[in-house]
Amino acid sequence: MGLVSLFLGLVSLFSSLTVGSGIGANWGTQATHPLNPNIVVRLLRENGIQKVKLFDADYDTLRALGKSGIEVMVGIPNDMLAPLAAKMKNAEEWVSKNVSKHITTGFRYVAVGNEPFLQTYNGTFLSTTLPALQNIQSALIKAGLSNQVKVTVPMNADVYESANSLPSGGDFRQDIHDYMIPIVKLLSEYGSPFTVNIYPFISLYIDSNFPAEYAFFDGNASPVNDGGTYYYNMLDANLDTLVHTLQKNGFGNMPIIIGEIGWPTDGDRNANVEYARRFNQGFMSRIAGALL
Numbered sequence: 001m002g003l004v005s006l007f008l009g010l011v012s013l014f015s016s017l018t019v020g021s022g023i024g025a026n027w028g029t030q031a032t033h034p035l036n037p038n039i040v041v042r043l044l045r046e047n048g049i050q051k052v053k054l055f056d057a058d059y060d061t062l063r064a065l066g067k068s069g070i071e072v073m074v075g076i077p078n079d080m081l082a083p084l085a086a087k088m089k090n091a092e093e094w095v096s097k098n099v100s101k102h103i104t105t106g107f108r109y110v111a112v113g114n115e116p117f118l119q120t121y122n123g124t125f126l127s128t129t130l131p132a133l134q135n136i137q138s139a140l141i142k143a144g145l146s147n148q149v150k151v152t153v154p155m156n157a158d159v160y161e162s163a164n165s166l167p168s169g170g171d172f173r174q175d176i177h178d179y180m181i182p183i184v185k186l187l188s189e190y191g192s193p194f195t196v197n198i199y200p201f202i203s204l205y206i207d208s209n210f211p212a213e214y215a216f217f218d219g220n221a222s223p224v225n226d227g228g229t230y231y232y233n234m235l236d237a238n239l240d241t242l243v244h245t246l247q248k249n250g251f252g253n254m255p256i257i258i259g260e261i262g263w264p265t266d267g268d269r270n271a272n273v274e275y276a277r278r279f280n281q282g283f284m285s286r287i288a289g290a291l292l
């Protein structure tokens with residue numbers, strides 16, 4: 001995974017992006033040529049990146065981020081969900097080793113699992129995600145950190161769908177609906193955000209009939225009319241599907257974080273530098289516009 005290939009934006013919205021609080025980057029460590037974390041932190045700062053999402057709680061990474069002022073979301077990999085769900089003590093130890101030890105003003109979120117309900121996992125993490133989340137939340141409270149550090153579960157956008165293909169028809173996927181509700185309820189109770197990863201590229205990849213222009217932000221696609229609300233790009237429509245989903249289930253005021261978004265430059269017909277630039281720059285302008 002490349003550094004700074006994916007963006008992290010904190011937005012809360014309805015029908016169009018209205019409020020936001022900045023752009024960040026995902027920082028993965030599964031790389032062929034990992035850079036020294038101190039160099040990465042310098043790169044981030046020099047490029048004005050104020051937020052970082054990690055996929056684990058690597059010691060050197062957290063130490064390098066230390067007093068940088070960069071806001072941090074640490075991650076708990078899916079394979080740790082079962083032990084964290086099984087014993088409160090494991091969660092306490094995880095928080096003590098990976099949060100308390102590194103606590104600085106920038107430390108803001110713990111991502112419990114990474115897209116654990118992704119369809120391709122066949123339900124492997126269905127029953128462990130909620131208890132792991134509960135235990136981490138309790139451990140944060142016990143450590144006195146729960147005001148500063150919020151839990152979340154980055155979900156793939158495939159956790160919701162729309163019966164009529166319009167944002168207003170959004171709801172959680174039928175097979176995981178009963179698993180999603182208590183998770184969202186816990187997030188809501190503790191003032192935590194809903195984190196979603198959205199990849200318009202994947203829609204184009206999966207479905208060759210998907211109108212390519214709809215993946216971008218130039219307004220060239222014929223809009224989708226949802227009862228008088230017009231959607232000119234997939235991101236807006238997808239995010240509003242989530243907003244409607246949350247509203248429908250009684251969680252209309254939840255903050256939403258886009259955990260990952262981006263466009264690859266290689267490996268597929270539509271993966272090239274030109275499209276990646278178009279998408280990423282269009283997205284940045286979209287978010288910048290929403291921030292004003």
Ligand SMILES: *[C@@H]1O[C@H](CO)[C@@H](O)[C@H](O)[C@H]1NC(C)=O
Pocket residue numbers: 056057058059090093094095097098
């Ligand atoms: C975090 O804490 C646990 C102890 O529960 C430890 O096993 C793990 O390796 C630590 N580091 C990371 C990167 O998760």
Ligand SMILES: *[C@@H]1O[C@H](CO)[C@@H](O)[C@H](O)[C@H]1NC(C)=O
Pocket residue numbers: 120121122
């Ligand atoms: C999910 O199930 C499919 C079909 O049974 C199988 O091919 C695939 O390997 C499974 N994936 C995981 C992650 O278990």
